[in-house]
Amino acid sequence: MNSESVASLLVEAGSLMLIGMVFVFSFLGLLIVGIHLIARFCEAFPGDIEEPAVNVKRNNQTVQPGIDGNVIAAISAAIHTHRQNSKK
Template identity: 55%
Template sequence: MAAESVSSQLMEAATLMLVGMVFVFAFLSLLIVGVWLIAKFCEAFPGEPETQPSVKRSPAKPMPATAKEENSSVVAAITAAVHMHRQSNK
């Protein structure tokens, strides 16, 4: 392997590196300018604000007596279980 071939390979590598870095720099610069332009466009033309669709709710129906009793018994059972757990882990 001659010294000429090593130096020519190094020059080719440096050229390739420089071209790649210039390409990446140009792409990122264009990307930044593009995002900046889109931001300015959105500031100039904000569009219409979104409106939330109104949902008509029906009046709350009272719970049947059995459901209330089941609810209170479930709450009582959960409360007792939490109390027992706290007592056993003191």
């Protein structure tokens, strides 16, 4: 390799690196600006705030609203059976 080809390769590599770094920096800057704009939009128009689901404790088990008691009983029975069978 002669020195002219090495120099041209280094210049090309440097320019590609610089272009890539500028692209990434500008993309991240636009991303930050976009996130701030979305945050301001959400503060201006908050919408309906839903109340979090309340967990109810029953017999040392947490029961979430919407889950049928029969389903919980079936899962508990299956776990108990599995634990009993795996001890043997």
